[in-house]
Amino acid sequence: MSDMHREAYKEEAYELLADLETSLLELEQSPDDQELVGRVFRAMHTIKGSGSMFGFDDIAAFTHEIETVFDLVRNGEMPVTKTLIDLTLRSRDCIRMMLEEKEGEEDLIHRIRLAFQELLLGTVGTTQNETAIPSSASSHDTPLTYRIRFRPNRDIFAHGTNPVPLLNELRGLGTGSVMAQLDSIPSLEEYDPEACYTSWDIVLTTDNPIDTIKDVFIFVEDQAELTIDVVDEELVDDDAHDKKLGEILVERGDVTGEELTRALGEQKKLGEILVNQGLISPGKVQAALLEQEQVKKVKEKQKQRESVSSIRVPAERLDKLVDLVGELVTVQARLTQKAGMENDPDLLLISEQVQRLTEELRDNTMSIRMLPIGTTFGRFKRLVRDLSGELGKEIELITEGAETELDKTVIERLNDPLVHIIRNSIDHGIEHPAVREAYGKPRTGIIRLSAQYAGANVLIKINDDGFGLDTDTIRTKAIEKGLIAHDAELSDKDLFGMIFAPGFSTAKEITSVSGRGVGMDVVKKTIDTLRGSIEVESEKEKGTTIILKLPLTLAIIDGLMVKVDEGYYVLPLSAVEECIELSHEDQDRTNGQHLVNLRGQLVPYIRLRESFGIEGRLPELEQVVITETGGHKMGFTVDQVIGEHQTVIKSLSRVYKNVDGVSGATIMGDGNVALILDVNRLAQAV
């Protein structure tokens, strides 16, 4: 088997495992949700089947046991229990390790297999200490089609019940058809005026759980016969239906489609034959036809959704595309510049068209790289579940804005910082249930993870309703570490900023979760490299909120182009507040100190000419670009401000990786290179 195929299998399996984890966590909340059970089963089934095909025999053998258990769950022969969810989650981790071909986990795998075998033998389960997880109503991701047969008792009118509103209520749950069966209505001679002779065949496609359908009939359940069956349970796997003879003959070219239709027209339809033979009433035939039509509609809709929803493209190809678009943007800028200089109307027209197309292409390409942040959020449910269990805490994770999209690179690099922050919230933020009760809080702590757009940025907030940050402890620790002077007067905001200092931890003891002080400085660094910012808000005994502000994309930024001597530089526009002039007289007034008076406020500035060791004459009037980073203003003195520039970021080669204050470079329209300044780093260096 080629490596390529094995890699393809691994890629698919990782996706299935991610889906499996999400499904299991959801199943824990909604143990009666057959759709979720089906999803877990299908994921296991695919991992096993493909695993065996691509030579991952160990995975296939291991998954077999779990699949068998979930088959029993699917058939209602085994309940969903916490043990089952725990074991399956651990199995999922084991399969991942097997995929990564990690060794030394044989013992764990063996123990899990034994546990599943015990489950199968029925020695572990709901019989002793454990009860099945109580069910709660939930919705399906994909709608199911149900066949509902509702046959009221003859005396239902005598109870004052009118069945028609129930039918309308059902219609409100989804799409489908309602067919009244009138065969039982007798002729007037035998007719009992108070009897209900009508029954109904209903086909309903809905994403509501079966319990919601049952609820519709809750007040008439003693006055009617009711059956509810799922019609299209196997719809997802049911790609290949049994072909009819006619279809095969047409496919083989033995008859044409037209000939077949003509021939079929000459024979009677099955429904007609059955009705003529007196075996069935036309109403029954029509109800069945309606069901067939509804299932067909749902299948077609699903197929359509599947076929247009996505295609799989390797990430490298996307990166290459972005690179190429970047080059194109650069060339297009050169073309625009050249056309402007030549002043040729034809060339100008072409240049404008190229510019428009390039901009569209750029925006489209950037949008391809955008992923919903929910892909990352999903992983944290497991983290919170496992860690809170480990620490004996009760914590619920609520996520909001999972559909918010961010550049895929930002999302990938955001994972670790978010893990650190959430672990801190679990370990230091949320109190133990007993402590929370003593403070009059609910036993279960809440961690709220939310994302929302804010202009060209995304705000990610991690909020907990825990103990909050203790300013006194932070102050003491900061003095101890020599970060601040004994008598320093700092605002709460500045004090909270101390938690990002390397090695800073206020935890009284180090746990396996956190407390070593290696987390938050790494978080800060990562967010800085993503050109984002981080803020902390906290209130004692109420909780803490950490706000990450991140750019939507890393590939292109809006920049302010400036010039120093013959060199060009770009400052990220998001950090720029304003530009002011700086004369020699202004400098004399501050006795040569690098300070500028901004409407009464003294703002320090850095002269880029000095920072980069550029020689030559200073202009009469310099320009100061005022920026704001981390709540502080900082000016950058340049010779000339050129203007806004949409910047395609190119990374610098490894030779420059240790150069502080420069985060990348961009190629300008005329082919020259401009350096992109890292405003944060330059400011910190002062």
Next chain:
Amino acid sequence: MIDIRLSELEGVGVIALGGELTVAHAQELRTSLKEVVYGYRSVVVQFGDIADVDLSCLQLLCSAHKSAMKQEKAFALGEHVPAIFAQLFADAGFIRDTGCRLDPGETCLWAKEATHG
């Protein structure tokens, strides 16, 4: 109160219905329907102002139609079908492509052809 009027027009029995066509008056409606179905070779149901109508009325009309079919008689709804009545038989799932086994002439009261023109 149910309002039932029987009349004859060129040998066709006409039953005009109005008021409350509900289960409370089903017995009365059944008696009148029997009278008109057994009394004429062709019957037409005409609707006046309907205050209320329920499933029992639909069933009774269906029963009358079946009785007529068994005697090889004609039974049909008049041209004007009030919205309240049409809404009820649509909601109750009565509309169908073809009629029952007793209806070889395809005169079913609820067939799409008959109800929607």
